Structure formats: structure tokens, C-alpha cells
Amino acid sequence: MKAIEVSNLTRDYNRLRAVDGISFTVEPGEIFGFLGPNGAGKTTTIRMLTGQLLPTSGSAMVAGCNIVTGRQSLKPRIGVVFDNQNIYERMSARENLVFFARLYRVKKERVEEVLAQVGMTERASDKVQQYSNGMKQRVLIARALLHKPEVLFLDEPTRGLDAHIARDIRGIIAGLARDGMTVFLTTHYMEEADQLSHRVAFLDQGRIVALDTPASLKSGYGKGETKTLEDIFIQLTGNGLQKEFDNL
Amino acid sequence: MKTLLDSLHIAWIIGTKDILDALKNKSSRANILIMVGMVVFFYWLNALRPFDKDVSVVVYDEGQTSLAIEKTTLENGTTYSFREAASLQEMETRMAYQNLGLVLPVNLDQTLASGEAPTLQGYIFWVDRTRVPALETKYNLAFSEILRRPVHVVLGQNIIIPAATADGNQSFVAYLMVYFVFSTALLIIPHLMLEEKQTKTLDALLISPASPGQVILGKALAGFFYILITGGLALALFSLYIVHWGLALAAFMGYALFAIGVGLLVGSFIRSMKQLGLWMVMLMLLLAIPPLFYMEHNLKAGIRTILTWFPSTALASLLRFSCSTGVSPVQAWSNVVVVVASIVLVFGLVIWKVRRSDR
Numbered sequence: 001m002k003a004i005e006v007s008n009l010t011r012d013y014n015r016l017r018a019v020d021g022i023s024f025t026v027e028p029g030e031i032f033g034f035l036g037p038n039g040a041g042k043t044t045t046i047r048m049l050t051g052q053l054l055p056t057s058g059s060a061m062v063a064g065c066n067i068v069t070g071r072q073s074l075k076p077r078i079g080v081v082f083d084n085q086n087i088y089e090r091m092s093a094r095e096n097l098v099f100f101a102r103l104y105r106v107k108k109e110r111v112e113e114v115l116a117q118v119g120m121t122e123r124a125s126d127k128v129q130q131y132s133n134g135m136k137q138r139v140l141i142a143r144a145l146l147h148k149p150e151v152l153f154l155d156e157p158t159r160g161l162d163a164h165i166a167r168d169i170r171g172i173i174a175g176l177a178r179d180g181m182t183v184f185l186t187t188h189y190m191e192e193a194d195q196l197s198h199r200v201a202f203l204d205q206g207r208i209v210a211l212d213t214p215a216s217l218k219s220g221y222g223k224g225e226t227k228t229l230e231d232i233f234i235q236l237t238g239n240g241l242q243k244e245f246d247n248l
Numbered sequence: 249m250k251t252l253l254d255s256l257h258i259a260w261i262i263g264t265k266d267i268l269d270a271l272k273n274k275s276s277r278a279n280i281l282i283m284v285g286m287v288v289f290f291y292w293l294n295a296l297r298p299f300d301k302d303v304s305v306v307v308y309d310e311g312q313t314s315l316a317i318e319k320t321t322l323e324n325g326t327t328y329s330f331r332e333a334a335s336l337q338e339m340e341t342r343m344a345y346q347n348l349g350l351v352l353p354v355n356l357d358q359t360l361a362s363g364e365a366p367t368l369q370g371y372i373f374w375v376d377r378t379r380v381p382a383l384e385t386k387y388n389l390a391f392s393e394i395l396r397r398p399v400h401v402v403l404g405q406n407i408i409i410p411a412a413t414a415d416g417n418q419s420f421v422a423y424l425m426v427y428f429v430f431s432t433a434l435l436i437i438p439h440l441m442l443e444e445k446q447t448k449t450l451d452a453l454l455i456s457p458a459s460p461g462q463v464i465l466g467k468a469l470a471g472f473f474y475i476l477i478t479g480g481l482a483l484a485l486f487s488l489y490i491v492h493w494g495l496a497l498a499a500f501m502g503y504a505l506f507a508i509g510v511g512l513l514v515g516s517f518i519r520s521m522k523q524l525g526l527w528m529v530m531l532m533l534l535l536a537i538p539p540l541f542y543m544e545h546n547l548k549a550g551i552r553t554i555l556t557w558f559p560s561t562a563l564a565s566l567l568r569f570s571c572s573t574g575v576s577p578v579q580a581w582s583n584v585v586v587v588v589a590s591i592v593l594v595f596g597l598v599i600w601k602v603r604r605s606d607r
Contacts, residue, residue: 082448088449090273091269
């Protein structure tokens with residue numbers, strides 16, 4: 001069984017087609033990089049795959065659950081780290097995690113496990129409002145891991161973090177995949193995608209314009225030259241932005 | 249059954265989180281303290297009457313006696329003023345907002361002529377029933393001074409329960425409850441939703457096993473806790489007015505549920521604190537004015553009928569009925585229908601709104 005199976009998924013916002021008939025599959029234990037410029041439809045896709053948003057058409061199965069009809073059974077099978085740091089600031093990291101552990105009916109010992117996993121045990125009793133962005137991001141990852149989800153969605157998990165913390169977070173993500181967790185990752189950092197992802201998909205104007213391993217993309221589009229994933233990304237995406245720029 | 253228990257369990261988890269989280273919030277704490285202060289202040293002003301130096305008496309002269317009782321200021325500074333009533337029934341009706349009903353007996357002239365101390369039957373309201381001995385002593389002294397001879401004022405079992413349609417402090421107390429409960433609801437409950445939306449923690453909640461309905465139920469539980477602090481305190485302080493406790497508690501639950509629904513509805517629709525301030529003022533006016541006008545009996549019948557369609561008026565009427573006697577079932581049920589329909593409507597709208605933002 002595939003961890004994620006997407007078929008012709010489409011989402012319209014009034015007249016705007018944010019996601020335009022995308023199809024792909026993700027294997028269990030795979031880190032799947034989902035890359036695209038701003039407004040390409042990455043977050044909309046994540047919101048659909050996590051059951052937060054209904055697709056206009058098409059279908060998708062995540063961890064064996066239909067994202068429309070099996071939404072309630074999907075919830076305990078997925079973890080999500082959102083693109084914003086949505087965390088209760090007046091509570092400590094531990095209080096935040098205990099709250100969600102109770103919702104997921106997870107034992108309190110698990111809270112200490114995930115705190116240790118993201119390296120937050122020492123500061124776990126401090127209020128979140130005293131944390132740096134990096135610490136908040138660790139707590140968000142810990143929250144998403146509490147119930148040991150089969151598929152973890154990470155929406156730009158290292159955005160705005162300094163190099164040290166970003167590296168730590170990448171280490172955590174790689175470790176999760178080694179342990180067999182499927183990771184669906186969006187990021188603007190091509191180096192990060194290259195380093196972490198088993199396969200990447202480039203999304204542009206709601207459509208997948210390329211999907212392969214980073215190595216195959218680089219060799220396939222490099223045409224004998226040494227190109228980085230970022231070079232390929234710039235070559236294949238940003239058409240919408242270019243058109244907007246030309247129209248100015 | 250299991251699903252219901254699961255739902256209640258999840259709602260309880262969310263509710264307790266919100267209660268504790270709001271207590272950590274300075275502005276929530278300040279709002280609660282302000283509301284508790286208001287409740288205590290109005291109780292002090294209304295029930296203890298600290299500045300009240302006047303006693304108003306409605307007199308029914310059973311035997312058309314020759315005694316003329318006039319407005320008198322006693323040595324202690326208390327002024328007694330008098331209004332006449334043509335019958336015992338009229339005396340009871342005219343006692344609204346008055347302190348005492350007094351019946352001058354048929355044989356009063358003979359008793360006065362014989363030099364004996366006359367015995368006057370005094371009537372007090374239900375709310376004063378626990379103070380009979382103290383009031384008897386007070387009125388004995390007062391009327392002995394007013395009539396310049398020893399007088400016995402007997403209150404005994406002469407306790408008047410206000411009629412459902414009568415004016416009086418019970419109407420004011422029912423109105424105060426509208427003010428306390430809705431102010432608390434609008435000051436605190438919208439923040440429970442607004443903060444979750446602004447910090448996007450609502451997304452995290454909705455991705456968890458909690459459904460939109462369970463999230464709303466949790467918020468409602470937290471809101472009920474805060475309403476219990478202010479509204480419950482008010483109900484306890486003004487409890488002496490209550491005649492029918494079942495109806496009073498049902499009315500209180502109606503106040504709480506409707507106010508929670510309105511609070512959550514505001515929290516679901518607004519996007520900023522600025523909008524919240526504007527909506528609060530508008531809603532307080534919309535909720536507080538109809539029951540206030542409804543207390544005015546000189547309004548045209550058509551306008552009074554329209555005012556009864558407002559849930560806050562219906563709630564105030566139900567609480568007033570719980571402090572009254574002679575409530576007609578039609579009156580009570582029409583108010584119950586308005587309240588229940590309003591509660592269903594506001595909660596329906598909240599669930600619709602959260603579901604919409606959810607998908």
C-alpha cells in the first residue's frame with residue numbers, strides 16, 4: 001500500500017485554480033519533497049491531503065484513508081507541522097504536549113519521549129512565549145510526532161531558522177524517515193530538499209512540472225553540465241511569476 | 249453512547265485547557281474581576297440600599313378611620329412617605345418598589361380612644377421574608393414615633409409574592425442578570441475563538457481527533473465556567489427573590505447557553521480585537537435595550553409584542569416569573585420557545601461557521 005496516493009487532485013478558489021489535477025504517489029518511509037514558488041499550491045495541497053480542505057475534484061488516499069470520506073480515521077494517522085508556529089504561547093511546551101496527548105489519548109510518558117527526541121527536555125517547563133523560533137519549531141515537531149503518525153506533513157519546517165537549528169531539524173527529519181515514517185516535505189530551500197528527499201516534485205501554477213529523484217532531475221535536465229537542484233527548479237518553475245512580471 | 253462519552257471527554261479536555269489558559273491571561277483575569285465587582289456593587293446598591301433613607305408605605309384603611317398619617321422624618325433621619333390604596337388587592341399591586349403595605353384595622357379609632365396600643369397588619373415582599381423579626385422591631389419603633397403612641401406592627405405570615413405582571417425589584421434583578429451574563433459572555437468568550445483563529449491553533453485542534461462540534465462544546469464549557477462565576481454569583485446574591493427555583497435555574501441555563509452561543513458566534517466571525525470592540529457595543533445594545541424597554545408598561549402593545557421576540561427579553565421574563573406568582577403557562581411557554589429557538593439558532597450558526605472554515 002502506498003503511503004500517499006493522489007489522483008487528479010484539483011482545488012479552485014472561486015475562479016482561481018490553486019491546484020490543477022495533480023497525481024503522484026509516495027512510498028512508505030519515503031521523504032517526498034514538494035517544491036514550488038510562492039503561490040504554486042503547496043500549502044493548498046497539504047491542506048487537502050490532511051483533510052482540512054475539500055478538493056474541488058480528484059481523489060487522494062493518505063495512510064489508507066480517503067481524504068474526503070475517511071477524514072476522522074485519517075486524523076490519528078497523520079502529523080502536521082504547519083507553516084506558522086501555531087502553538088499556545090501562554091502554556092509551556094510540556095503543557096502544550098500534554099494537552100494534545102490527551103486529545104490523541106496518548107500516555108503522558110510519550111510527551112517526555114518526544115521532548116527528548118527534539119531536544120527540548122530542559123526547557124519544557126518554560127512558557128512558549130519565552131522560546132526562540134527554533135525552539136518553537138522543535139515543539140511543533142514534537143506535537144506532530146506525539147501519536148506516532150504514519151505520515152508526517154512538514155510545511156516549510158526550517159523557514160526563518162538559523163543554520164544550526166535548521167541542521168538539527170533536518171537531522172530529526174532524516175531520523176524519522178530512517179525509523180520508517182513517511183515524510184511529505186515542502187520547503188523553499190533546494191539544498192535542504194536535495195539533501196533530505198528521496199524524490200521531489202516541482203509544482204508550478206498548481207501543476208506538477210517534474211517528479212523524480214534529485215539525482216535524476218539534475219542529470220536529466222543538466223544536459224552534461226553540472227547543475228544544482230536550484231538551477232533545475234528555476235528552469236522549470238516560476239512561469240506564473242515571469243508572466244506577471246512581463247505584464248507590468 | 250461511546251461516541252457521546254468520547255465527545256464529552258474531548259470537549260472537557262478543550263474546556264479545561266481554555267479555562268486555565270484564560271486564567272493565565274491578564275486581560276481575561278481583569279475582565280472577570282471587573283464583572284465580579286459589578287455584581288457585588290449592584291447587589292450592595294440594590295439589596296443593601298446603602299444610601300436609602302426613605303421608607304415608602306402603601307396604606308389600606310380598612311375602616312376609613314379618622315387617623316391621618318402624613319410624610320414624616322424620624323429622629324434617625326429616615327423619611328416615611330405614604331400612598332393610599334382602596335383595597336387589599338390594590339395595596340398589593342401598588343407595593344411595587346415600595347417597602348411596606350400597612351392595613352389600618354376597622355376598630356382603629358376605638359382602640360386609639362381606649363388608649364390601648366393598636367395592632368397594625370404589615371405586609372412585606374417575599375424577598376424580605378428572612379428579616380421579619382428585625383423589620384417588626386424597626387416598624388414598631390418607627391410607627392410609634394410617627395403616631396406618638398405605642399404601636400404594634402405585625403408582619404407574621406403577611407408575605408407578598410409579586411404577581412408575574414407586577415413591577416418591582418424582581419424585574420430589575422432579572423434585567424441585571426441579562427447585563428451580567430451577556431457582559432461576561434461578550435468580554436471573555438469571543439477571545440476563546442478569536443485567539444485560536446489568530447494564532448492558527450484552531451488548525452492544530454481541527455487536525456487532532458477533535459471535531460468542530462467537540463471544539464465548540466469545549467469552548468462552551470469554558471464559557472459556562474466564567475458565566476458561572478459572575479452569573480452564578482449574581483444568582484446566589486439575589487437568591488432571596490426567587491420563588492420557583494426550578495424555573496430560576498432553567499432560566500439561568502437559558503441565559504448561559506444563549507450568551508455562550510452569542511459569544512462563540514462573535515468569536516467565529518470577527519478577525520481582530522478592533523472588530524470585537526465594535527461588535528460588543530452593538531450586541532450589548534441589542535441585547536440589553538429590549539428587556540429594559542419591556543419593563544415600561546406604557547409602551548404600545550405592538551411594540552411590547554415585538555420586544556418579546558428578543559431572546560434577552562424572553563430570558564428576563566422567565567427569570568422574573570421565577571420570582572413571581574400567577575404565571576400563565578402560555579406566557580412562560582412562549583418565552584421558552586423564543587429562548588430555545590435562539591439557542592439552537594446561534595449554536596447552529598457557530599457550528600456552520602467553524603465547519604466552513606474547517607473545510
